[in-house]
Amino acid sequence: MxxxxxxxxxxxxxxxxxxxxxxxxxxxxxxxxxxxxxxxxxxxxxxxxxxxxxxxxxxxxxxxxxxxxxxxxxxPLKTLIDRPLIIGAGLFGIGWGISGICPGPAIVNVSAGDPKIIAFIFAMVLGMYISNYVNIALSKPKD
Amino acid sequence: MTQLTILDSILGGLVLSISALFMLFGIGKLSGISGIFYNLKNIKSPSEYWRGLFILGLVISPFFAHFLGFSLPSSIDVSWSAIIIGGLLVGIGTRVGSGCTSGHGICGIGRLSVRSLVATIIFMSTAVITVFIVNNLLSSTV
Structure with a gap:
Protein backbone atom coordinates (compact mmCIF):
# COMPACT_ATOMS: atom_id res chain seq x y z
CA MET A 1 0.00 0.00 0.00
CA PRO A 76 12.61 18.15 8.64
CA LEU A 77 13.74 19.19 12.10
CA LYS A 78 15.79 22.22 11.09
CA THR A 79 14.26 25.59 11.80
CA LEU A 80 17.41 27.70 11.70
CA ILE A 81 17.87 30.08 8.78
CA ASP A 82 21.56 29.41 8.23
CA ARG A 83 24.20 30.19 5.62
CA PRO A 84 23.73 26.94 3.63
CA LEU A 85 20.00 27.63 3.26
CA ILE A 86 20.58 31.15 1.98
CA ILE A 87 23.51 30.31 -0.31
CA GLY A 88 21.91 27.10 -1.59
CA ALA A 89 18.53 28.71 -2.35
CA GLY A 90 20.37 31.58 -4.05
CA LEU A 91 22.35 29.21 -6.30
CA PHE A 92 19.27 27.13 -7.07
CA GLY A 93 17.41 30.28 -8.17
CA ILE A 94 20.26 31.27 -10.49
CA GLY A 95 20.27 27.78 -12.05
CA TRP A 96 16.47 27.83 -12.40
CA GLY A 97 16.61 31.28 -14.00
CA ILE A 98 19.31 30.18 -16.46
CA SER A 99 17.68 26.90 -17.54
CA GLY A 100 13.97 27.35 -16.77
CA ILE A 101 14.03 23.83 -15.34
CA CYS A 102 13.76 22.62 -11.74
CA PRO A 103 14.13 18.98 -10.58
CA GLY A 104 10.49 17.85 -10.85
CA PRO A 105 9.89 19.08 -14.40
CA ALA A 106 13.29 17.67 -15.48
CA ILE A 107 12.22 14.17 -14.40
CA VAL A 108 8.70 14.51 -15.86
CA ASN A 109 10.21 15.53 -19.22
CA VAL A 110 12.45 12.43 -19.44
CA SER A 111 10.02 10.31 -21.48
CA ALA A 112 10.03 12.80 -24.37
CA GLY A 113 13.64 11.72 -24.90
CA ASP A 114 15.08 15.18 -25.52
CA PRO A 115 18.89 14.92 -25.09
CA LYS A 116 18.87 18.33 -23.40
CA ILE A 117 16.73 16.97 -20.56
CA ILE A 118 19.02 13.97 -20.14
CA ALA A 119 22.04 16.32 -20.11
CA PHE A 120 20.31 18.56 -17.56
CA ILE A 121 19.73 15.59 -15.24
CA PHE A 122 23.37 14.47 -15.58
CA ALA A 123 24.56 17.99 -14.79
CA MET A 124 22.14 18.15 -11.84
CA VAL A 125 23.42 14.83 -10.43
CA LEU A 126 27.00 16.05 -10.82
CA GLY A 127 26.01 19.27 -9.03
CA MET A 128 24.43 17.26 -6.22
CA TYR A 129 27.72 15.44 -5.67
CA ILE A 130 29.72 18.67 -5.89
CA SER A 131 27.37 20.06 -3.22
CA ASN A 132 28.98 17.77 -0.65
CA TYR A 133 32.20 19.77 -1.01
CA VAL A 134 30.33 23.07 -0.84
CA ASN A 135 28.66 21.87 2.35
CA ILE A 136 32.02 20.95 3.87
CA ALA A 137 33.40 24.38 2.99
CA LEU A 138 30.33 26.11 4.46
CA SER A 139 30.38 24.06 7.65
CA LYS A 140 33.91 25.17 8.58
CA PRO A 141 33.25 27.60 11.39
CA LYS A 142 34.60 31.10 10.95
CA ASP A 143 34.72 31.88 14.65
CA MET B 1 5.62 34.05 -25.89
CA THR B 2 3.34 32.32 -23.43
CA GLN B 3 -0.15 33.47 -22.46
CA LEU B 4 -1.67 33.66 -19.00
CA THR B 5 -3.37 30.30 -18.41
CA ILE B 6 -5.68 30.92 -15.47
CA LEU B 7 -7.70 27.70 -15.29
CA ASP B 8 -4.86 25.30 -16.09
CA SER B 9 -2.61 27.02 -13.57
CA ILE B 10 -5.19 26.83 -10.77
CA LEU B 11 -6.11 23.25 -11.67
CA GLY B 12 -2.43 22.21 -11.86
CA GLY B 13 -1.70 23.83 -8.50
CA LEU B 14 -4.60 21.99 -6.87
CA VAL B 15 -3.43 18.66 -8.31
CA LEU B 16 0.12 19.27 -7.00
CA SER B 17 -1.33 20.06 -3.59
CA ILE B 18 -3.59 16.98 -3.49
CA SER B 19 -0.63 14.79 -4.47
CA ALA B 20 1.58 16.25 -1.74
CA LEU B 21 -1.16 15.92 0.91
CA PHE B 22 -1.87 12.35 -0.18
CA MET B 23 1.78 11.38 0.19
CA LEU B 24 2.26 13.20 3.51
CA PHE B 25 -0.86 11.86 5.25
CA GLY B 26 -0.68 8.52 3.45
CA ILE B 27 2.92 7.50 4.09
CA GLY B 28 4.36 10.43 6.05
CA LYS B 29 6.71 11.68 3.36
CA LEU B 30 7.14 15.19 1.98
CA SER B 31 7.10 15.67 -1.79
CA GLY B 32 10.47 17.38 -1.99
CA ILE B 33 11.64 16.16 -5.35
CA SER B 34 15.32 17.14 -5.17
CA GLY B 35 15.69 15.23 -1.89
CA ILE B 36 13.71 12.18 -3.02
CA PHE B 37 15.76 12.03 -6.21
CA TYR B 38 19.16 12.50 -4.55
CA ASN B 39 18.46 9.81 -1.97
CA LEU B 40 17.61 7.27 -4.67
CA LYS B 41 21.22 6.22 -4.04
CA ASN B 42 19.95 4.51 -0.86
CA ILE B 43 17.32 2.55 -2.80
CA LYS B 44 18.75 -0.86 -1.83
CA SER B 45 17.03 -0.63 1.53
CA PRO B 46 13.34 -1.73 1.37
CA SER B 47 12.32 1.25 3.51
CA GLU B 48 13.50 3.48 0.67
CA TYR B 49 11.63 1.74 -2.17
CA TRP B 50 8.94 4.43 -2.07
CA ARG B 51 11.47 6.90 -3.54
CA GLY B 52 11.85 4.78 -6.65
CA LEU B 53 8.10 4.41 -7.05
CA PHE B 54 7.47 8.15 -6.63
CA ILE B 55 10.12 9.02 -9.24
CA LEU B 56 8.76 6.28 -11.53
CA GLY B 57 5.34 7.91 -11.16
CA LEU B 58 6.79 11.24 -12.28
CA VAL B 59 8.46 9.61 -15.28
CA ILE B 60 5.29 7.84 -16.49
CA SER B 61 2.92 10.72 -15.61
CA PRO B 62 2.96 12.16 -19.18
CA PHE B 63 1.17 9.03 -20.45
CA PHE B 64 -1.71 9.64 -18.02
CA ALA B 65 -1.72 13.38 -18.69
CA HIS B 66 -1.99 12.60 -22.39
CA PHE B 67 -5.32 10.82 -21.80
CA LEU B 68 -6.57 13.93 -20.01
CA GLY B 69 -5.60 16.07 -23.00
CA PHE B 70 -2.37 17.61 -21.66
CA SER B 71 1.08 17.12 -23.12
CA LEU B 72 4.75 17.89 -22.56
CA PRO B 73 6.36 20.79 -24.44
CA SER B 74 7.29 19.63 -27.94
CA SER B 75 10.83 20.96 -27.61
CA ILE B 76 13.09 22.39 -24.94
CA ASP B 77 14.05 25.86 -26.24
CA VAL B 78 17.09 26.25 -24.03
CA SER B 79 20.72 26.53 -25.19
CA TRP B 80 23.18 23.77 -24.35
CA SER B 81 25.27 26.08 -22.19
CA ALA B 82 22.18 27.08 -20.18
CA ILE B 83 21.26 23.40 -19.76
CA ILE B 84 24.68 22.45 -18.38
CA ILE B 85 25.32 25.50 -16.19
CA GLY B 86 21.70 25.57 -15.01
CA GLY B 87 21.72 21.85 -14.22
CA LEU B 88 24.93 22.11 -12.19
CA LEU B 89 23.64 25.07 -10.18
CA VAL B 90 20.24 23.44 -9.59
CA GLY B 91 22.04 20.32 -8.34
CA ILE B 92 24.38 22.20 -6.01
CA GLY B 93 21.76 24.70 -4.83
CA THR B 94 19.01 22.21 -4.00
CA ARG B 95 21.36 20.06 -1.89
CA VAL B 96 23.07 22.93 -0.06
CA GLY B 97 19.74 24.73 0.40
CA SER B 98 17.84 21.53 1.36
CA GLY B 99 15.11 21.77 -1.25
CA CYS B 100 13.62 23.01 -4.48
CA THR B 101 10.33 24.46 -5.71
CA SER B 102 8.31 21.49 -4.48
CA GLY B 103 9.93 20.93 -1.09
CA HIS B 104 10.27 24.56 -0.01
CA GLY B 105 7.71 26.28 -2.24
CA ILE B 106 4.76 23.95 -1.72
CA CYS B 107 5.34 21.52 1.17
CA GLY B 108 7.50 23.87 3.25
CA ILE B 109 5.42 27.03 2.98
CA GLY B 110 2.35 24.77 3.14
CA ARG B 111 3.44 23.68 6.63
CA LEU B 112 4.10 27.35 7.48
CA SER B 113 7.86 26.77 7.75
CA VAL B 114 9.66 30.09 8.00
CA ARG B 115 12.84 28.40 6.74
CA SER B 116 11.09 27.36 3.53
CA LEU B 117 9.43 30.75 3.13
CA VAL B 118 12.85 32.42 3.33
CA ALA B 119 14.37 29.89 0.89
CA THR B 120 11.51 30.43 -1.58
CA ILE B 121 11.80 34.22 -1.43
CA ILE B 122 15.55 33.90 -2.05
CA PHE B 123 15.38 31.49 -4.99
CA MET B 124 12.52 33.39 -6.61
CA SER B 125 14.53 36.62 -6.25
CA THR B 126 17.79 35.26 -7.66
CA ALA B 127 15.85 33.59 -10.50
CA VAL B 128 14.13 36.87 -11.41
CA ILE B 129 17.45 38.74 -11.28
CA THR B 130 19.12 36.03 -13.41
CA VAL B 131 16.42 36.22 -16.10
CA PHE B 132 16.67 40.02 -16.08
CA ILE B 133 20.45 39.85 -16.58
CA VAL B 134 20.20 37.20 -19.31
CA ASN B 135 17.46 39.08 -21.19
CA ASN B 136 18.81 42.59 -20.88
CA LEU B 137 22.56 42.34 -20.56
CA LEU B 138 23.56 39.07 -22.22
CA SER B 139 20.85 38.65 -24.85
CA SER B 140 23.29 39.22 -27.71
CA THR B 141 25.64 36.45 -26.57
CA VAL B 142 23.45 33.70 -25.03
Whole structure:
Protein backbone atom coordinates (compact mmCIF):
# COMPACT_ATOMS: atom_id res chain seq x y z
CA MET A 1 0.00 0.00 0.00
CA UNK A 2 2.87 2.36 0.88
CA UNK A 3 4.49 1.79 -2.49
CA UNK A 4 1.20 2.18 -4.32
CA UNK A 5 0.64 5.56 -2.65
CA UNK A 6 4.17 6.65 -3.61
CA UNK A 7 3.59 5.65 -7.24
CA UNK A 8 0.14 7.24 -7.35
CA UNK A 9 1.45 10.46 -5.75
CA UNK A 10 4.28 10.60 -8.29
CA UNK A 11 1.87 10.22 -11.21
CA UNK A 12 -0.47 12.84 -9.75
CA UNK A 13 2.39 15.27 -9.05
CA UNK A 14 3.65 14.83 -12.61
CA UNK A 15 0.16 15.49 -13.99
CA UNK A 16 0.00 18.67 -11.89
CA UNK A 17 3.33 19.85 -13.32
CA UNK A 18 2.16 19.13 -16.87
CA UNK A 19 -1.32 20.69 -16.52
CA UNK A 20 0.18 23.83 -14.96
CA UNK A 21 2.90 23.90 -17.70
CA UNK A 22 5.68 24.02 -15.10
CA UNK A 23 7.36 21.51 -17.45
CA UNK A 24 7.75 24.20 -20.14
CA UNK A 25 10.93 26.30 -19.65
CA UNK A 26 9.42 29.14 -21.71
CA UNK A 27 6.57 29.36 -19.21
CA UNK A 28 9.13 29.65 -16.38
CA UNK A 29 11.19 32.30 -18.22
CA UNK A 30 8.10 34.43 -18.87
CA UNK A 31 7.00 34.10 -15.25
CA UNK A 32 10.43 35.21 -14.02
CA UNK A 33 10.64 38.03 -16.58
CA UNK A 34 8.71 40.54 -14.48
CA UNK A 35 10.11 43.57 -16.32
CA UNK A 36 9.26 42.14 -19.77
CA UNK A 37 6.09 40.46 -21.05
CA UNK A 38 5.26 39.00 -17.67
CA UNK A 39 3.15 35.83 -17.61
CA UNK A 40 1.96 35.49 -13.97
CA UNK A 41 0.52 31.98 -14.48
CA UNK A 42 2.95 30.23 -12.16
CA UNK A 43 2.01 32.52 -9.29
CA UNK A 44 -1.50 31.07 -9.66
CA UNK A 45 -0.04 27.54 -9.57
CA UNK A 46 1.72 28.14 -6.28
CA UNK A 47 -1.14 30.25 -4.95
CA UNK A 48 -3.83 27.65 -5.58
CA UNK A 49 -1.58 24.85 -4.31
CA UNK A 50 -0.96 26.68 -1.03
CA UNK A 51 -4.56 27.84 -0.65
CA UNK A 52 -5.54 24.17 -0.49
CA UNK A 53 -2.46 22.75 1.24
CA UNK A 54 -2.24 25.14 4.20
CA UNK A 55 -5.77 24.64 5.66
CA UNK A 56 -5.99 20.92 4.85
CA UNK A 57 -2.58 20.34 6.45
CA UNK A 58 -3.67 22.11 9.63
CA UNK A 59 -6.91 20.11 9.84
CA UNK A 60 -5.43 16.68 9.05
CA UNK A 61 -2.44 17.25 11.33
CA UNK A 62 -4.87 17.63 14.26
CA UNK A 63 -6.97 14.63 13.21
CA UNK A 64 -4.18 12.17 12.51
CA UNK A 65 -1.51 11.28 15.06
CA UNK A 66 0.31 9.30 12.39
CA UNK A 67 0.05 8.79 8.63
CA UNK A 68 -2.60 6.29 7.46
CA UNK A 69 -0.08 3.75 6.16
CA UNK A 70 3.15 4.50 8.07
CA UNK A 71 4.23 4.76 11.68
CA UNK A 72 5.38 8.35 11.68
CA UNK A 73 5.73 11.55 9.71
CA UNK A 74 9.24 12.24 8.35
CA UNK A 75 9.48 15.99 8.66
CA PRO A 76 12.61 18.15 8.64
CA LEU A 77 13.74 19.19 12.10
CA LYS A 78 15.79 22.22 11.09
CA THR A 79 14.26 25.59 11.80
CA LEU A 80 17.41 27.70 11.70
CA ILE A 81 17.87 30.08 8.78
CA ASP A 82 21.56 29.41 8.23
CA ARG A 83 24.20 30.19 5.62
CA PRO A 84 23.73 26.94 3.63
CA LEU A 85 20.00 27.63 3.26
CA ILE A 86 20.58 31.15 1.98
CA ILE A 87 23.51 30.31 -0.31
CA GLY A 88 21.91 27.10 -1.59
CA ALA A 89 18.53 28.71 -2.35
CA GLY A 90 20.37 31.58 -4.05
CA LEU A 91 22.35 29.21 -6.30
CA PHE A 92 19.27 27.13 -7.07
CA GLY A 93 17.41 30.28 -8.17
CA ILE A 94 20.26 31.27 -10.49
CA GLY A 95 20.27 27.78 -12.05
CA TRP A 96 16.47 27.83 -12.40
CA GLY A 97 16.61 31.28 -14.00
CA ILE A 98 19.31 30.18 -16.46
CA SER A 99 17.68 26.90 -17.54
CA GLY A 100 13.97 27.35 -16.77
CA ILE A 101 14.03 23.83 -15.34
CA CYS A 102 13.76 22.62 -11.74
CA PRO A 103 14.13 18.98 -10.58
CA GLY A 104 10.49 17.85 -10.85
CA PRO A 105 9.89 19.08 -14.40
CA ALA A 106 13.29 17.67 -15.48
CA ILE A 107 12.22 14.17 -14.40
CA VAL A 108 8.70 14.51 -15.86
CA ASN A 109 10.21 15.53 -19.22
CA VAL A 110 12.45 12.43 -19.44
CA SER A 111 10.02 10.31 -21.48
CA ALA A 112 10.03 12.80 -24.37
CA GLY A 113 13.64 11.72 -24.90
CA ASP A 114 15.08 15.18 -25.52
CA PRO A 115 18.89 14.92 -25.09
CA LYS A 116 18.87 18.33 -23.40
CA ILE A 117 16.73 16.97 -20.56
CA ILE A 118 19.02 13.97 -20.14
CA ALA A 119 22.04 16.32 -20.11
CA PHE A 120 20.31 18.56 -17.56
CA ILE A 121 19.73 15.59 -15.24
CA PHE A 122 23.37 14.47 -15.58
CA ALA A 123 24.56 17.99 -14.79
CA MET A 124 22.14 18.15 -11.84
CA VAL A 125 23.42 14.83 -10.43
CA LEU A 126 27.00 16.05 -10.82
CA GLY A 127 26.01 19.27 -9.03
CA MET A 128 24.43 17.26 -6.22
CA TYR A 129 27.72 15.44 -5.67
CA ILE A 130 29.72 18.67 -5.89
CA SER A 131 27.37 20.06 -3.22
CA ASN A 132 28.98 17.77 -0.65
CA TYR A 133 32.20 19.77 -1.01
CA VAL A 134 30.33 23.07 -0.84
CA ASN A 135 28.66 21.87 2.35
CA ILE A 136 32.02 20.95 3.87
CA ALA A 137 33.40 24.38 2.99
CA LEU A 138 30.33 26.11 4.46
CA SER A 139 30.38 24.06 7.65
CA LYS A 140 33.91 25.17 8.58
CA PRO A 141 33.25 27.60 11.39
CA LYS A 142 34.60 31.10 10.95
CA ASP A 143 34.72 31.88 14.65
CA MET B 1 5.62 34.05 -25.89
CA THR B 2 3.34 32.32 -23.43
CA GLN B 3 -0.15 33.47 -22.46
CA LEU B 4 -1.67 33.66 -19.00
CA THR B 5 -3.37 30.30 -18.41
CA ILE B 6 -5.68 30.92 -15.47
CA LEU B 7 -7.70 27.70 -15.29
CA ASP B 8 -4.86 25.30 -16.09
CA SER B 9 -2.61 27.02 -13.57
CA ILE B 10 -5.19 26.83 -10.77
CA LEU B 11 -6.11 23.25 -11.67
CA GLY B 12 -2.43 22.21 -11.86
CA GLY B 13 -1.70 23.83 -8.50
CA LEU B 14 -4.60 21.99 -6.87
CA VAL B 15 -3.43 18.66 -8.31
CA LEU B 16 0.12 19.27 -7.00
CA SER B 17 -1.33 20.06 -3.59
CA ILE B 18 -3.59 16.98 -3.49
CA SER B 19 -0.63 14.79 -4.47
CA ALA B 20 1.58 16.25 -1.74
CA LEU B 21 -1.16 15.92 0.91
CA PHE B 22 -1.87 12.35 -0.18
CA MET B 23 1.78 11.38 0.19
CA LEU B 24 2.26 13.20 3.51
CA PHE B 25 -0.86 11.86 5.25
CA GLY B 26 -0.68 8.52 3.45
CA ILE B 27 2.92 7.50 4.09
CA GLY B 28 4.36 10.43 6.05
CA LYS B 29 6.71 11.68 3.36
CA LEU B 30 7.14 15.19 1.98
CA SER B 31 7.10 15.67 -1.79
CA GLY B 32 10.47 17.38 -1.99
CA ILE B 33 11.64 16.16 -5.35
CA SER B 34 15.32 17.14 -5.17
CA GLY B 35 15.69 15.23 -1.89
CA ILE B 36 13.71 12.18 -3.02
CA PHE B 37 15.76 12.03 -6.21
CA TYR B 38 19.16 12.50 -4.55
CA ASN B 39 18.46 9.81 -1.97
CA LEU B 40 17.61 7.27 -4.67
CA LYS B 41 21.22 6.22 -4.04
CA ASN B 42 19.95 4.51 -0.86
CA ILE B 43 17.32 2.55 -2.80
CA LYS B 44 18.75 -0.86 -1.83
CA SER B 45 17.03 -0.63 1.53
CA PRO B 46 13.34 -1.73 1.37
CA SER B 47 12.32 1.25 3.51
CA GLU B 48 13.50 3.48 0.67
CA TYR B 49 11.63 1.74 -2.17
CA TRP B 50 8.94 4.43 -2.07
CA ARG B 51 11.47 6.90 -3.54
CA GLY B 52 11.85 4.78 -6.65
CA LEU B 53 8.10 4.41 -7.05
CA PHE B 54 7.47 8.15 -6.63
CA ILE B 55 10.12 9.02 -9.24
CA LEU B 56 8.76 6.28 -11.53
CA GLY B 57 5.34 7.91 -11.16
CA LEU B 58 6.79 11.24 -12.28
CA VAL B 59 8.46 9.61 -15.28
CA ILE B 60 5.29 7.84 -16.49
CA SER B 61 2.92 10.72 -15.61
CA PRO B 62 2.96 12.16 -19.18
CA PHE B 63 1.17 9.03 -20.45
CA PHE B 64 -1.71 9.64 -18.02
CA ALA B 65 -1.72 13.38 -18.69
CA HIS B 66 -1.99 12.60 -22.39
CA PHE B 67 -5.32 10.82 -21.80
CA LEU B 68 -6.57 13.93 -20.01
CA GLY B 69 -5.60 16.07 -23.00
CA PHE B 70 -2.37 17.61 -21.66
CA SER B 71 1.08 17.12 -23.12
CA LEU B 72 4.75 17.89 -22.56
CA PRO B 73 6.36 20.79 -24.44
CA SER B 74 7.29 19.63 -27.94
CA SER B 75 10.83 20.96 -27.61
CA ILE B 76 13.09 22.39 -24.94
CA ASP B 77 14.05 25.86 -26.24
CA VAL B 78 17.09 26.25 -24.03
CA SER B 79 20.72 26.53 -25.19
CA TRP B 80 23.18 23.77 -24.35
CA SER B 81 25.27 26.08 -22.19
CA ALA B 82 22.18 27.08 -20.18
CA ILE B 83 21.26 23.40 -19.76
CA ILE B 84 24.68 22.45 -18.38
CA ILE B 85 25.32 25.50 -16.19
CA GLY B 86 21.70 25.57 -15.01
CA GLY B 87 21.72 21.85 -14.22
CA LEU B 88 24.93 22.11 -12.19
CA LEU B 89 23.64 25.07 -10.18
CA VAL B 90 20.24 23.44 -9.59
CA GLY B 91 22.04 20.32 -8.34
CA ILE B 92 24.38 22.20 -6.01
CA GLY B 93 21.76 24.70 -4.83
CA THR B 94 19.01 22.21 -4.00
CA ARG B 95 21.36 20.06 -1.89
CA VAL B 96 23.07 22.93 -0.06
CA GLY B 97 19.74 24.73 0.40
CA SER B 98 17.84 21.53 1.36
CA GLY B 99 15.11 21.77 -1.25
CA CYS B 100 13.62 23.01 -4.48
CA THR B 101 10.33 24.46 -5.71
CA SER B 102 8.31 21.49 -4.48
CA GLY B 103 9.93 20.93 -1.09
CA HIS B 104 10.27 24.56 -0.01
CA GLY B 105 7.71 26.28 -2.24
CA ILE B 106 4.76 23.95 -1.72
CA CYS B 107 5.34 21.52 1.17
CA GLY B 108 7.50 23.87 3.25
CA ILE B 109 5.42 27.03 2.98
CA GLY B 110 2.35 24.77 3.14
CA ARG B 111 3.44 23.68 6.63
CA LEU B 112 4.10 27.35 7.48
CA SER B 113 7.86 26.77 7.75
CA VAL B 114 9.66 30.09 8.00
CA ARG B 115 12.84 28.40 6.74
CA SER B 116 11.09 27.36 3.53
CA LEU B 117 9.43 30.75 3.13
CA VAL B 118 12.85 32.42 3.33
CA ALA B 119 14.37 29.89 0.89
CA THR B 120 11.51 30.43 -1.58
CA ILE B 121 11.80 34.22 -1.43
CA ILE B 122 15.55 33.90 -2.05
CA PHE B 123 15.38 31.49 -4.99
CA MET B 124 12.52 33.39 -6.61
CA SER B 125 14.53 36.62 -6.25
CA THR B 126 17.79 35.26 -7.66
CA ALA B 127 15.85 33.59 -10.50
CA VAL B 128 14.13 36.87 -11.41
CA ILE B 129 17.45 38.74 -11.28
CA THR B 130 19.12 36.03 -13.41
CA VAL B 131 16.42 36.22 -16.10
CA PHE B 132 16.67 40.02 -16.08
CA ILE B 133 20.45 39.85 -16.58
CA VAL B 134 20.20 37.20 -19.31
CA ASN B 135 17.46 39.08 -21.19
CA ASN B 136 18.81 42.59 -20.88
CA LEU B 137 22.56 42.34 -20.56
CA LEU B 138 23.56 39.07 -22.22
CA SER B 139 20.85 38.65 -24.85
CA SER B 140 23.29 39.22 -27.71
CA THR B 141 25.64 36.45 -26.57
CA VAL B 142 23.45 33.70 -25.03
Missing amino acids: KLFIALFSGILFGIGLIVSQMVNPNKIFNFLDITGDWDPSLALVMGSALLLFIPVYQILKKMLKQPLFANEFSL
